[in-house]
Amino acid sequence: MxxxxxxxxxxxxxxxxxxxxxxxxxxxxxxxxxxxxxxxxxxxxxxxxxxxxxxxxxxxxxxxxxxxxxxxxxxxxxFFDITNDYDRIVYASAMLEMIDSTTLVYESNAPLFLCLAKSLQALCDNNIAGNAVLAKFVLFLLYNAGYGLNLVHCKVCGAKYDGGASLDLNTGQLNCLLCGDSDNKLLLSPQVLQSLSLLDRLDIDELGKYKVPSGVVEEILHILITDFSYRFNKRLKSIKF
Ligand SMILES: [Zn+2]
Known part of the structure; x- marks a missing residue:
């Protein structure tokens, strides 16, 4: 054989x-x-x-x-160093669950594979914030599946985001505060938006440089995982918000 x-x-x-x-x-x-x-x-x-x-x-x-x-x-x-820290086990489990629930059998996706391998490697490094690694992973997974967030300017009016933005959970589209009139939305403060843009620009290998207050990263994670749940119609079992 x-x-x-x-x-x-x-x-x-x-x-x-x-x-x-x-x-x-x-x-x-x-x-x-x-x-x-x-x-x-x-x-x-x-x-x-x-x-x-x-x-x-x-x-x-x-x-x-x-x-x-x-x-x-x-x-x-x-990647077994991850198992030394409970939070990191939760982040890694969430990654594995997201891959399992969004990929199809025999459909190769090399960029997503590399993202998972690099993210798990980063989770082994205690100098890198675990919640930032998971947030970067979800951001990439959304982009890879065609649900990337437009972090530069509002898609409706074309203006640069001023004073924050609004994520329409029904469509997954980010809008400026004037255009974002959905009844099902999450608001992003200027600090969250700026920190999210920075996360978007950094590679996974560079996350050691990502020095953003943990509360802001948690808020970003909440936004991205909520967006993930809506886009894939999937509630994660391994992490709750
Ligand atoms: Zn707008």
């Missing part, structure tokens, strides 16, 4: 039959796939490391269709 090699991050794992597990893995090459790890729940299994969420490995797989079978796995990196 033809073997293929997939680099992937484990999103979740469920027990299967007596000794096996079935993983949901977000891969660079083929997007989200299901991979069976035969015998991994036996004491002597060498692939136990690959059966946990957050594992980043190269999987050798055979088969096609709904569930691929893993013949070998090699760890490529570890």
């Amino acid at each position: 033809q073997e293929s090699i997939l680099k992937g991050i484990v999103l979740r794992a469920i027990d299967w039959s007596e000794k096996d597990k079935i993983l949901t893995v977000f891969t660079l090459e083929q997007g989200k796939v299901s991979i069976a790890l035969k015998g991994v729940r036996q004491q002597k299994s060498k692939l136990k490391f690959a059966s946990q969420p957050l594992c980043f490995a190269e999987f050798s797989v055979v088969g096609s269709g709904d569930i691929l079978r893993c013949t070998n796995a090699m760890e490529l990196g570890s």
